[in-house]
Amino acid sequence: MSGNLTVGGKKRSSITWTIDNYSLFNTFSSKTFIVCDRDNNHGICRLGFTRSPFEITLENVGNTDVSLKGVIQFCNEQSTLFTAKFGWTESNFCITNSNPRKWTSPYRYDGSVVKLKLEPPSYIIDQDCVKDDNAAKTKDTARKETSNITTDLEKLLTEGKYSDVEIICVNGEILKCHRNILSARSPVLEAMFSNDFKEVSSGQIKLDYFNTEVVKDLLSYIYTGMPKNLDGNAEILLQAGEQFQMEALKEICGKHLIKKLTKDNVLEYLALGDKYRQLDLKKASLEMVVKNAKDIKEKTKFTEFVINNPELMFEVFSAMASKISINH
Structure with missing residues (x-):
């Protein structure tokens, strides 16, 4: 769960992350932001927070390592509850993609704001301020290509060409699918294929605990990224998303149900x-x-x-x- 991430101006030394719905969940992640270190390396970072046990993380989700020095704080509306300095004693406080930095405490604090302040010459850049003259053209091309990919994958599902696995529905209808696509979209299906489960060794998977239309909608999401009949199937697709560990499908269904x-x-x-x-x-x-x-x-x-x-x-x-x- 994320919250409001405030970066004032184009280049700033600090950010303030206000965590939304603090009491409802235990683990939170901020939106990403760009940092520039003293050697002019640009990294893509985000903050993380865990309520119990208390932990703040600064994670580098990009491919460029950055060396930083600064202060991390946890606050409520009245005061600062936790403060930790970093990079002041280490000769090189490096944050890499595989090495997030963590700050912990045995205490539980009643607050919901994380503040990060970097020591100059390092600074933070709001991603909205990073300009690219070709950005609009690139985005338009990307949208068109995404639409083409979606259409092609839907055709692949509909026609069943080069399929190597069959989904058996409750009414006996057989839907021809592709293992590599199913496994790429669901960790559960990937585990079934990679471990040669009995139910898939024959090249068939029985999904007879969902009605046929729900299975088709599930496959539509797997291949194209969007179910066709959310109005009728959102509740049961939410269950299917949980079963097959498809978090994005669950989010789509959850947002649709809000409208209803x-x-x-x-x-x-x-x-x-x-x-x-x-x-x-x-x-x-x-x-x-x-x-x-x-x-x-x-x-x-x-x-x-x-x-x-x-x-x-x-x-x-x-x-x-x-x-x-x-x-x-």
């Missing part, structure tokens, strides 16, 4: 957002429950929800209590 939120389905979607770790869906559902608590309490499924989701109900009550406190 009503008083009648909000409890179901709140539980789905929590179960499948979809923060935006969970947050939107929780806000709707708090805003319409009186009406939702009268729903026939409310009692069942309370019994089956005691931890979620605690979050609902906490959110309601916070709202009452703010209003008074």
Whole structure:
């Protein structure tokens, strides 16, 4: 989960990362930003944070190593709770792609802001300020090429040419697929193929626990990046994304379900957002429950929800209590 990353101006010595929804998750990552070190090396970095046990990380996600000196801080609105200097005693505090820097503490602090300040001549660049005269043209070409690739892969799925594995649906329909594409898109399927599981050694995989249309939608996502029938299948595709470890599919489904939120389905979607770790869906559902608590309490499924989701109900009550406190 990320938050708001503030980089003032084109070149600055510091950034402030405000972590959104701090209380809902344990691990967070910021957006990336560019740093320039004293030797004019440019690295792509991001901050990471873990609540328990407390840990702040500065990670280099690019291919260029950078040597930095500065200060990292963890704060709340009132004060600075944790401070650590880096690069002041080491002759070369180098951050590489394989060597993120970490700061830990045995204490748990009540805050949600990470600040990074670099010692000159090193500085931070907002990625939005990095210009390329050919950027617009390059992006347009890339969009067209991506569209072509999507069309070609969809044709490959539809026609089944050069397929080497078959998906057996609940109604007996056979869908011809390609192992390399399936394994590249799902760690679960990749493990099945690489370990020669019994169910794939014959060149067939049974997916008879989903209906045929859901399987086709799942394959559409695997090959093209987008399911065709989100309106009808988003809830079950969320489950499929969890089963096959497709986080991007889960995010697509979660964002789509937000658009469908009503008083009648909000409890179901709140539980789905929590179960499948979809923060935006969970947050939107929780806000709707708090805003319409009186009406939702009268729903026939409310009692069942309370019994089956005691931890979620605690979050609902906490959110309601916070709202009452703010209003008074």
